[in-house]
Amino acid sequence: MEMLPNPQCSNSACQDRQREYIRMKPAKDAAAKARLEAEAEAAFASNLPVHDDNEWNISVVDDDRSEATIGSTSSDVLPDGLVREFPDANVLEKPVLSEESSVVHPIFDLDNLRKQLEALNAD
Numbered sequence: 001m002e003m004l005p006n007p008q009c010s011n012s013a014c015q016d017r018q019r020e021y022i023r024m025k026p027a028k029d030a031a032a033k034a035r036l037e038a039e040a041e042a043a044f045a046s047n048l049p050v051h052d053d054n055e056w057n058i059s060v061v062d063d064d065r066s067e068a069t070i071g072s073t074s075s076d077v078l079p080d081g082l083v084r085e086f087p088d089a090n091v092l093e094k095p096v097l098s099e100e101s102s103v104v105h106p107i108f109d110l111d112n113l114r115k116q117l118e119a120l121n122a123d
Helices: 012-046 067-071 110-122
Strands: none
Touching: none
């Protein structure tokens, strides 16, 4: 984030610093850009990975790989003794409906609910 100058500042020292900053900003920007380009060129020329350690096991893969290899990542395998708290996001478990659940309970009948709502709104 960069702090921008305040043109309404009444302090003369502050106004002098703002003018100095405006004069020096292009040189600072050019130096920063040259430094970044030099670092990028040095990293490219050395052919070394940007980071030697990969603490979080992050990897970049092609989008063209097959679906069979996408599902079989090392993060799917849990160590012995550990179980998943939640189901896999790609698998939708359908609830088993019994005959009892398909019967509408008289308390939750649509007409009965409508009458209850009208009674609440009438007050």
